[in-house]
Amino acid sequence: MRRVAVIGGGITGLAAAYRLRELAAAREFPLAVQLLERGARCGGALETIRRDGFVIETGADSFLSEKVAAADLARRLGLGAELIPTREIYRKTCVVRAGRLVEIPAGFSLLAPAHLGPVFRSPLFSPIGKLRIALEPYVAARTSSDDESLDSFVTRRLGREVLDRVAQALAGGIYTADPKRLSMAATMPRFVEMERRYGSVVKGMRAAEDARAAKSSDVSGARWSLFQSFRNGMATLPETLATRLGASIRKDAEVVAMSRSGDAWRLALASGESIDADAVICAAPAHAVSRIVAGVAPSAAKLLDAISYASAATVNLTYRESDFDGPPRAFGFVVPAIEGRRIIAGSFSSFKFEGRAPAGAILARAFVGGEMSRDMMQLGDAEMAAAVRDEFRALLGVSAAPGFTEVRRWPNSMPQYEVGHLARVAEIERAVAEIPAFAIAGAAYRGVGIPDCIRSGESAADAIFATLSAPK
Structure with a gap:
């Protein structure tokens, strides 16, 4: 043995x-x-709290099905029937600009658009920012094969506004990282390959979009159709x-x-x-x-x-639908560091997946901390929850007290x-x-x-x- x-x-x-x-x-x-x-x-960070009809994720709430290892393991365990997709009807992502939630232009993926039309129609970028994006196909491709930071790559190809308004926030939601230090080769190699192959990220995005036959052309932000979870929460797997x-x-x-x-x-x-x-x-x-x-x-x-590692926390809050004047019917939103707010992202679990909240209720959560907001991790649980409530009041207009709140800290959990x-x-x-x-x-x-x-x-x-x- x-x-x-x-x-x-x-x-x-x-x-x-x-x-x-x-x-x-x-x-x-x-x-x-x-x-x-x-x-x-x-x-580890896959922990689900099941309480009063809510299915509350304190860590990761889904996985990318395009990478097959998780779905394959689930099926080998006999959990195939427990896998659920995201809800089509709410599949959009917003970003905070000047204290308001603005939908990310359709076809915009992490740091670049496949089509310029939605970008030009969006209030997310200034006229100069839009022009800079349109000029991206004419920017000479980098010849060096050395690794490069997200900050350098995005500003070089698409301009500072794309970095500050979208790329930093979306990457921050995934890696909780400082864009000046985040490796492109390790985190977003497909964009590096697009520049190498097509000489342009926009051209590369368009080629990828054509290959998918416009399957996700009406989807904003990340390609949420590729995300899955489990009927009774992510903890089902562990x-x-x-x-x-x-x-x-x-x-x-x-x-x-x-x-x-x-x-x-x-x-x-x-x-x-x-x-x-x-x-x-x-x-x-x-x-x-x-x-x-x-x-x-x-x-x-x-x-x-x-x-090195960064620390982060999630704060889940439960509300009644009537607590909102009109909640954004979206999976969630990201918050650029340039906005100077105290959360890095927010999401609506009950919009993203079926069965996450009882009828008439909304389950929301905020992401706090990360490399760009280390000071938030110094707060106590009550202070952290209060800060999140203040941000939700300012950004979403919800002033009612949540039914209950769950704070979960993940110290030194995010490798940089x-x-x-x-x-x-x-x-x-x-x-x-x-x-x-x-x-x-x-x-x-x-x-x-x-x-x-x-x-x-x-x-x-x-x-x-x-x-x-x-x-x-």
């Missing part, structure tokens, strides 16, 4: 542990898997994985160090206990991995520690993909490859989304299983 320890009970670690069990069963290979989670619950793994999971088990013990690993726990394993998958955040491997791979530890990130990750991977029977996985490396994390965990499981099952 070979033994594998998986460190970290977020979606990455759960996916890795389950994949190991699948491989062992398929190959009839004797394998014991133990998942070690430092906290009292598994699932809860099901945890149930399947059962006694393989050990909670309140923080790994603080690891060392070689003969041909195996010995993991030291904060409790003073130790656990032996033939192989280890570390699916903890990079800063935790750095501490764990410091004694056996100091060079890898130093590289891992260089990946800074310029040069992919080169750093490649260096980390080379250093980690020198550590025997050991693999890393998670959001810190090659994708922060749910499917990215699942794919990362499963790839690590595949590699470790291949090592253990190889003939000697």
